[in-house]
């Protein structure tokens with residue numbers, strides 16, 4: 001099944017390097033990042049999971065839990081975690097789903113047969129506390145993902161969920177933001193954005209980033 005933005009992230013129960021996981025229950029009321037990698041004991045995947053482990057504090061600040069997935073069994077994940085910790089100078093601090101029966105891979109459309117018949121692609125889903133899918137990406141096996149970009153998108157989602165703003169190209173936390181085009185009432189704009197705004201065009205109005 002392909003997953004689209006706004007869909008409820010499918011729930012499942014599966015084994016992992018940290019025991020059996022009931023996904024929605026495991027997420028609780030936090031944000032989640034579910035990401036698949038092609039296989040254990042492969043170089044790019046080793047760097048991706050190592051980097052993700054190093055983002056622990058950044059995830060905690062944003063109330064985010066991470067969970068990885070491949071079709072390798074639990075014993076493989078556990079051995080590989082030793083390699084990740086050793087080579088990436090970190091300690092893996094999130095579960096890796098052992099989707100040997102491909103239950104989750106099928107639910108989330110993670111095997112793309114025209115790319116590879118048996119291995120999962122590098123997909124990633126950001127899931128909000130209402131269990132809605134808010135970001136999907138899929139990268140080829142040969143390209144490691146930029147997890148700082150995932151943090152940037154989560155910053156944007158969390159900001160734009162609570163203010164009538166959107167974030168422009170290459171925005172970073174603290175930069176100017178865009179007032180949403182649907183907000184036209186000048187009194188409401190003044191009340192929501194007391195620091196003012198500048199209109200580059202009537203539809204492109206920039207304002208200092210509101211407090212989160």
Ligand code: BEZ
Nearest residue numbers: 038042043044045141142
């Ligand atoms: C890797 O993680 O290095 C990798 C995995 C599958 C294909 C190519 C590279």
